Amino acid sequence: MTVFRQFADWLGRLLEPQPPARSLPQPAPDAGAAPVVPYQAPPAPAKPVRSRRAILHEVFDTGMPVANRAGLAGRANELERLLEAVLDHRKHGIIYGARGSGKTSLSRIFGDMADERGCLVLYNLASGDISFADLFRPYLHDIAAEPQSKVRRSEVEALLNEPFDARRLASLLADRVERRTILMLDEFDRVRSLETKAELAALMKLLSDMRSEVSIVTIGIAANLEDLIEGHPSLRRHLIAVPVGGLTPTDLDALLRRCLSRVELDITDDAAATIVSAAVGSPYHLRLFGLYAALQADIAGKSVIDGDIASRGLQVAFGEWRDVSRRNADLLLSQIDRPRAVALPAAIICLNAAMRSRIDRMEIIAELDEPNAAEQVDAMLATLSPILVESSTSGQYVFEDSLAPQFFLLLFTRRIAAGGTERGHGVGHDLRALLQDKGATQ
Known part of the structure; x- marks a missing residue:
């Protein structure tokens, strides 16, 4: 086939009419357009609905220290004394009082305020026949873990593997700790070892004599105050003792009404007086008895606690206590x-x-x-x-x-x-x- 013949065939195919291109079918004139459905994210899991009783237990929570200064009913003077003595005058502190009086709450708020002022605040719990070295090893761990600490790990490790006394620990803390540090020791009344108490008193005295940046605040019951200073009478001038006594009826009444207002309950004056006097100065018992009165009001479907409801709450509280004690x-x-x-x-x-x-x-x-x-x-x-x-x-x-x-x-x-x-x-x-x-x- 000649070149001209090939060209003619190609030109012929090019000029032939082409079949119509296929396209998507057009919708019928009377058919409505399908609506556009926007993307919807799956719904978040529903939050569990807390029961009324769960809320009451939370508001009257007797098992946890208060978390803010506003909840520290009637303790403003004690808090100010502690702040001034420990933070301003660099003394040690002893917080003591009956169980349920609010000692731990006071110490926690003090610790938070000390932290706000730039102090390193460390907590530990005392127990039983614990030795002096075992009591303070957790503090050494925490101090050495601080990013800017001058305490070398090798110095701490040496104390972790062998007993040490107050003088050796005081020397380390006084020489190496440059940041203002508060060591909080709660439930000090549980310590039974007189040797541990004597070493702790010696440590307080040595830290004060060495003008250390470290102060110690113990929390316990009054009987242990004399135990602590018996062997070191001169320690008295280096510490402040803050008794946490019973709250006044006025403060207890205010605490009760504040808790009740959070759960939209009211109380008659005679019912409030019944609960306040039953607490005998204790904020712990006030919350406990207030909780049971609120629970009884909830059962009765009432928004006001009267004398009968308050008495019923006390009766139920006693019954439950008797079951466990x-x-x-x-x-x-x-x-x-x-x-x-x-x-x-x-x-x-x-x-x-x-x-x-x-x-x-x-x-x-x-x-x-x-x-x-x-x-x-x-x-x-x-x-x-x-x-x-x-x-x-x-x-x-x-x-x-x-x-x-x-x-x-x-x-x-x-x-x-x-x-x-x-x-x-x-x-x-x-x-x-x-x-x-x-x-x-x-």
């Missing part, structure tokens, strides 16, 4: 219906324990103020000995269950009855005047 409850209950000469010393012992950090034999004898008071008090202390823990200070005790005193006083003053919901009338008037004198009632 049967030995303590039964021994105290056995004293309720005994003759006045027996029951009254038991009540004053419980009052002493509730309003202070410990039971003091001589104070109870003075408060009883009756012929043969010493014999009556000694007999009752012997009766209650199975549920008391004797302090290393002669003549001083604490209840093994710190809730026990307030519950016994509820029974003694006939705010609740031992076997039912009806309140009785009996020897309660013997203690009311004493409670009034001590500011525990309104």
